[in-house]
Amino acid sequence: MRILVAGGDGFCGWPTALYLSAQGHEVLVADDFSRRRWDAELGTESLTRISDLDARISRWRELTGREIQTAVGDLAEGRFAYEVVDGFKPEALVHFAEQRSAPYSMIDRSHAVFTQVNNVVGTLNLLFAIGEISPDCHLIKLGTMGEYGTPNIDIEEGYITIEHKGRTDTLPYPKQPGSFYHLSKVHDSHNIMFACRTWGLKATDLNQGVVYNVETTETALDPILANRYDYDGIFGTALNRFCAQAANGDAITVYGQGGQTRGFIDIRDTVRCIELAAHNPPESGEFRVFNQFTEQWSILGLARLVEKAARSLEMEPELVHLDNPRVEKETHYYNAANTRLMDLGLKPHLLDEETVERLLLTAMENRDRIHTETFLPQVNWRRPHYG
Numbered sequence: 001m002r003i004l005v006a007g008g009d010g011f012c013g014w015p016t017a018l019y020l021s022a023q024g025h026e027v028l029v030a031d032d033f034s035r036r037r038w039d040a041e042l043g044t045e046s047l048t049r050i051s052d053l054d055a056r057i058s059r060w061r062e063l064t065g066r067e068i069q070t071a072v073g074d075l076a077e078g079r080f081a082y083e084v085v086d087g088f089k090p091e092a093l094v095h096f097a098e099q100r101s102a103p104y105s106m107i108d109r110s111h112a113v114f115t116q117v118n119n120v121v122g123t124l125n126l127l128f129a130i131g132e133i134s135p136d137c138h139l140i141k142l143g144t145m146g147e148y149g150t151p152n153i154d155i156e157e158g159y160i161t162i163e164h165k166g167r168t169d170t171l172p173y174p175k176q177p178g179s180f181y182h183l184s185k186v187h188d189s190h191n192i193m194f195a196c197r198t199w200g201l202k203a204t205d206l207n208q209g210v211v212y213n214v215e216t217t218e219t220a221l222d223p224i225l226a227n228r229y230d231y232d233g234i235f236g237t238a239l240n241r242f243c244a245q246a247a248n249g250d251a252i253t254v255y256g257q258g259g260q261t262r263g264f265i266d267i268r269d270t271v272r273c274i275e276l277a278a279h280n281p282p283e284s285g286e287f288r289v290f291n292q293f294t295e296q297w298s299i300l301g302l303a304r305l306v307e308k309a310a311r312s313l314e315m316e317p318e319l320v321h322l323d324n325p326r327v328e329k330e331t332h333y334y335n336a337a338n339t340r341l342m343d344l345g346l347k348p349h350l351l352d353e354e355t356v357e358r359l360l361l362t363a364m365e366n367r368d369r370i371h372t373e374t375f376l377p378q379v380n381w382r383r384p385h386y387g
């Protein structure tokens, strides 16, 4: 298939582009490298050394003989988005290209505005480009489990059947997102659903859980193909971040009680889910939602798992409960459905001690690159800054 990977220089996008290329698909990566610029803005960088996109792609070509095309530009710019879709005419467009950090979106007004404009306008541009140029193209959009929040009932895959005053309908599942970033994903979902209903486009919203682990078969082939590893208080996510903290001899930072429960997925399964979605497109006019995670963990459970694995490697981790910088429930019911990708053939890599140990060792090997001062959370949900 001809597959456009928007955001293909990022943590999920780069391994996905390689995986799809390795499977024989014709791949084009579109990215504006904004994620690398946000590192410069925040004074942080990937724990692993990451090469620039040209070097990554040249190395891939040398190793495999496969070509990956590139288009460098901002998808929130209407002309660029249109030209990329027009030039490549994708059969599937995988859309990773958004500002994806909840804390970044909560820094102040300008970061909230940037996040929502970048994400919502970028997605709108792609919808209009697909609608006019390639209406048969399947949009595979990365959403997030955080769109649903933590309701006191089971979470379904996108829709819920409700009986109200004697009548019944199947409606979008209610959304209770927890940051301006998560809200941008809800706005995207509504816009995509509308475009499917109104123009007959076909789309899959992949409501992904927190992604952990770093390397895939393809990124591990050569150091120049290495994937990024975020660990700081803004872009680092729970498990990977805890491993960097433990390996560096810093405290594992559980926010509040740690009863926050989320869906998690190994990066090796993320890349596979994208291909499964691409191989099994929805009908024209259908807005399909899959919950893309493989297991649920509480944050305290994850922290304890990291603590145990670190001790077995003779590290001396400490687990601390910080005042929660976020506004979120710390003990709650959580039971989310995730059968649709399994039904298509996903065989999950479930989290085990071996994966945690590998992450701890990766962090240990790159310890001299850690900016310790970026570990503690700096962004407080409760205090709005005009900024």
Ligand code: NAD
Binding pocket: 006, 007, 008, 009, 010, 011, 012, 013, 030, 031, 032, 033, 034, 035, 036, 073, 074, 075, 076, 095, 096, 097, 098, 099, 100, 118, 122, 142, 143, 144, 145, 208, 209, 210, 211, 212, 237
């Ligand atoms: P990332 O920041 O590592 O990668 C995103 C990429 O998109 C970056 O390379 C960035 O430069 C690019 N980008 C952003 N805005 C752009 C624009 N306007 N034009 C062109 N390129 C742009 O993020 P990631 O972790 O790879 O996440 C990818 C997607 O998956 C995001 O949409 C995110 O919301 C979603 N997601 C991620 C996780 C996770 O745990 N990482 C979990 C659930 C969902």
Ligand code: USQ
Binding pocket: 100, 101, 102, 103, 143, 144, 145, 146, 147, 208, 209, 210, 211, 235, 236, 237, 238, 239, 241, 253, 254, 255, 256, 258, 260, 262, 263, 299, 326, 328
């Ligand atoms: N948390 C801690 N300690 C930390 C970091 C986080 O206790 O040091 C807690 C947070 O308070 C939260 C949970 O862990 O309750 C998850 O936080 P996170 O930073 O790992 O992930 P989150 O902010 O939810 O965002 C990440 C990605 C985002 C994606 C989302 C999926 O950055 O792009 O959409 O995971 S989900 O969580 O399902 O919405």
